[in-house]
Amino acid sequence: MTALDQIITPACVIQLNKLEQNAKRVFDICEKQQLTLRPHVKTLKSLEAARIYAPAPMPITVSTLAEATCFAEAGYTDILYAVTLTPNKLTRVETLLNSAVNLTVIVDSVAAVKAMSRSLTHADSLIPVAIEIDCDSHRAGVKPDSQELLDIADEISAVKSLRFAGLMTHAGASYAALTVEEQCSIAEAERNAVLYAADRLRAQGIECEMLSVGSTPTILAPISHTGVTELRAGVYATFDCVMAGLNLCAYNDIAMSVLTTVIGFHCDENGVLIDAGWMALSRDNGTSGQAYNCGYGLVCNKSGELLKGWFVESTNQEHGIIRHKENLDPQAVFSFGDVLRILPIHACATAAQYSHYYVTSDDQTIDATWQRINGW
Amino acid sequence: MTALDQIITPACVIQLNKLEQNAKRVFDICEKQQLTLRPHVKTLKSLEAARIYAPAPMPITVSTLAEATCFAEAGYTDILYAVTLTPNKLTRVETLLNSAVNLTVIVDSVAAVKAMSRSLTHADSLIPVAIEIDCDSHRAGVKPDSQELLDIADEISAVKSLRFAGLMTHAGASYAALTVEEQCSIAEAERNAVLYAADRLRAQGIECEMLSVGSTPTILAPISHTGVTELRAGVYATFDCVMAGLNLCAYNDIAMSVLTTVIGFHCDENGVLIDAGWMALSRDNGTSGQAYNCGYGLVCNKSGELLKGWFVESTNQEHGIIRHKENLDPQAVFSFGDVLRILPIHACATAAQYSHYYVTSDDQTIDATWQRINGW
Numbered sequence: 001m002t003a004l005d006q007i008i009t010p011a012c013v014i015q016l017n018k019l020e021q022n023a024k025r026v027f028d029i030c031e032k033q034q035l036t037l038r039p040h041v042k043t044l045k046s047l048e049a050a051r052i053y054a055p056a057p058m059p060i061t062v063s064t065l066a067e068a069t070c071f072a073e074a075g076y077t078d079i080l081y082a083v084t085l086t087p088n089k090l091t092r093v094e095t096l097l098n099s100a101v102n103l104t105v106i107v108d109s110v111a112a113v114k115a116m117s118r119s120l121t122h123a124d125s126l127i128p129v130a131i132e133i134d135c136d137s138h139r140a141g142v143k144p145d146s147q148e149l150l151d152i153a154d155e156i157s158a159v160k161s162l163r164f165a166g167l168m169t170h171a172g173a174s175y176a177a178l179t180v181e182e183q184c185s186i187a188e189a190e191r192n193a194v195l196y197a198a199d200r201l202r203a204q205g206i207e208c209e210m211l212s213v214g215s216t217p218t219i220l221a222p223i224s225h226t227g228v229t230e231l232r233a234g235v236y237a238t239f240d241c242v243m244a245g246l247n248l249c250a251y252n253d254i255a256m257s258v259l260t261t262v263i264g265f266h267c268d269e270n271g272v273l274i275d276a277g278w279m280a281l282s283r284d285n286g287t288s289g290q291a292y293n294c295g296y297g298l299v300c301n302k303s304g305e306l307l308k309g310w311f312v313e314s315t316n317q318e319h320g321i322i323r324h325k326e327n328l329d330p331q332a333v334f335s336f337g338d339v340l341r342i343l344p345i346h347a348c349a350t351a352a353q354y355s356h357y358y359v360t361s362d363d364q365t366i367d368a369t370w371q372r373i374n375g376w
Numbered sequence: 377m378t379a380l381d382q383i384i385t386p387a388c389v390i391q392l393n394k395l396e397q398n399a400k401r402v403f404d405i406c407e408k409q410q411l412t413l414r415p416h417v418k419t420l421k422s423l424e425a426a427r428i429y430a431p432a433p434m435p436i437t438v439s440t441l442a443e444a445t446c447f448a449e450a451g452y453t454d455i456l457y458a459v460t461l462t463p464n465k466l467t468r469v470e471t472l473l474n475s476a477v478n479l480t481v482i483v484d485s486v487a488a489v490k491a492m493s494r495s496l497t498h499a500d501s502l503i504p505v506a507i508e509i510d511c512d513s514h515r516a517g518v519k520p521d522s523q524e525l526l527d528i529a530d531e532i533s534a535v536k537s538l539r540f541a542g543l544m545t546h547a548g549a550s551y552a553a554l555t556v557e558e559q560c561s562i563a564e565a566e567r568n569a570v571l572y573a574a575d576r577l578r579a580q581g582i583e584c585e586m587l588s589v590g591s592t593p594t595i596l597a598p599i600s601h602t603g604v605t606e607l608r609a610g611v612y613a614t615f616d617c618v619m620a621g622l623n624l625c626a627y628n629d630i631a632m633s634v635l636t637t638v639i640g641f642h643c644d645e646n647g648v649l650i651d652a653g654w655m656a657l658s659r660d661n662g663t664s665g666q667a668y669n670c671g672y673g674l675v676c677n678k679s680g681e682l683l684k685g686w687f688v689e690s691t692n693q694e695h696g697i698i699r700h701k702e703n704l705d706p707q708a709v710f711s712f713g714d715v716l717r718i719l720p721i722h723a724c725a726t727a728a729q730y731s732h733y734y735v736t737s738d739d740q741t742i743d744a745t746w747q748r749i750n751g752w
Contacts, residue, residue: 087637
């Protein structure tokens with residue numbers, strides 16, 4: 001049994017009880033609404049972590065084919081790859097499909113379907129293809145009221161090796177929705193975009209098996225998701241400072257932290273140097289536009305209790321500088337060698353800096369090490 | 377022989393000729409000044425890459441003990457670990473020293489020396505310890521004119537298992553020095569800080585074997601580095617958009633790029649969607665304060681030729697959005713499935729997102745795959 005303060009810092013720590021509690025919160029929402037949950041595994045990208053919030057054979061969402069491959073090998077059979085498929089990835093997709101995994105890919109243009117059709121190598125593939133709907137002009141997707149929506153569905157139906165699987169959307173704009181009213185409004189728009197697009201296809205005689213929506217803010221929004229077939233979300237499993245800034249969780253619910261050590265003081269400016277820079281924390285500063293700017297992370301003691309007002313103000317590759325919001329003298333609080341834990345601004349970005357996580361239940365000792373699936 | 381456009385995107389590509397040319401530029405500077413070069417391997421963290429710009433048995437600088445361990449196993453015997461040592465890393469350091477590697481660690485406080493002394497486990501270790509000097513109030517280090525400098529040197533000399541190795545400093549402020557005059561001025565200050573500190577120690581009867589200075593902007597500054605024993609720098613091997621923005625290289629010298637594929641268009645706003653988001657590019661936006669803001673990367677065609685005015689304006693986890701500085705219509709230039717290459721804003725941060733690199737000499741085919749050493 002290794003004590004937390006004996007492992008080499010920086011390191012990424014998962015608090016198991018909090019992960020379980022966050023997972024249960026979303027399981028309960030979906031159960032109450034009798035909706036399928038398809039968790040996005042892109043935050044932790046870990047088979048061991050997924051046992052808590054997305055146990056097989058639950059359907060899952062992935063952000064890379066590396067995740068798809070590992071989860072398929074571990075027994076997951078219903079996988080949605082939620083980034084537009086490119087021709088250079090088609091062979092990998094066909095290999096996965098031939099291993100009896102139902103891997104659904106997405107497109108949002110006729111050009112993407114034509115490119116897929118040209119690149120198919122196995123005549124006997126039957127690739128499930130969903131259309132991504134743009135519900136908020138945030139990123140990808142086809143507009144629900146566009147002619148191209150109908151053209152894409154027709155194009156998919158015209159290719160023998162493709163099977164039209166339905167519609168999906170993601171309200172990326174919800175990460176900037178600061179009030180519950182805005183979150184509800186975006187969640188309604190997300191659902192309505194998919195339902196409207198499905199109605200238009202139905203009028204053309206095309207049925208949608210899957211109507212998939214979601215993001216952490218929209219699935220937690222207190223609306224009824226009636227009409228869709230499933231909800232997707234990912235970062236709720238760990239939460240992070242961005243989500244806490246949207247009042248979707250308390251800081252105390254955040255299940256991930258970066259273990260770090262005090263390595264000195266920047267005396268002129270009341271700074272504390274730690275051995276966690278952007279390599280350990282990421283460069284994400286996603287709370288900079290929120291009411292409370294957490295910088296590059298909020299500071300906890302080694303047991304995970306928040307040290308109010310202390311935050312990581314700046315980072316270099318292997319150095320971070322902590323300061324207090326009211327510029328307090330840090331030497332009254334911290335000493336060289338102190339072990340601290342930093343709550344992540346954006347858990348997906350922070351987790352991406354690690355190959356594995358240390359798991360704790362008691363905030364004192366390590367129970368397990370979980371591996372992460374990096375790369376594409 | 378794999379063609380560049382056949383590998384799964386996103387992927388990190390190293391242009392071998394440019395890496396060699398950048399390495400030669402710094403070899404020549406050091407040869408001309410008859411100074412030892414101690415390259416920092418923290419950008420690429422790759423044994424294969426280091427063969428070009430830091431071939432063994434050259435002395436090297438590392439940012440993690442993971443790098444120190446791998447490079448030591450590969451025959452490097454003179455390694456400077458340039459982050460203040462914490463007690464939880466001491467056992468790893470002692471293990472390396474016992475394998476006959478000269479691993480120098482750094483401290484910048486009496487507290488750090490005392491902590492090291494308390495945590496020593498092998499009575500027969502003799503750990504070389506250098507003192508980090510603060511030359512620009514940027515980050516870590518002890519001021520060259522401080523009493524603590526003398527106290528730290530005394531404290532090191534008082535511990536039987538420690539050997540005082542000399543002084544090092546890093547002018548981190550040089551990354552914000554926009555003119556050659558500023559770069560020279562910071563380089564002079566960096567050198568002078570170490571020489572002044574060494575004079576003060578000499579007056580106390582303490583000799584400095586190593587006087588180590590450097591950062592890419594300061595070692596490229598046209599000053600004489602007389603008096604120091606060695607120069608350190610790292611990012612010059614690949615360069616990046618931040619360095620180009622400081623006029624330290626041309627964009628065409630940048631030896632690293634991220635291979636990506638066009639996955640769609642954001643038609644309302646003249647955006648091009650690519651399959652390289654912050655997971656592939658990093659969140660670094662270090663040119664945002666420079667004259668030319670490159671966003672999250674500059675766009676090249678698949679042969680590495682810059683497409684003037686096109687840059688990555690925003691990123692999500694697996695999506696990037698390219699736009700033109702003058703908001704040109706992208707559909708006249710790009711098509712679905714086009715393979716592009718993105719020049720990194722900060723090569724250290726972009727490279728950190730990968731486990732390996734694809735190496736090309738002709739910008740068409742892959743010659744080799746180089747592994748990267750991640751973690752701590």
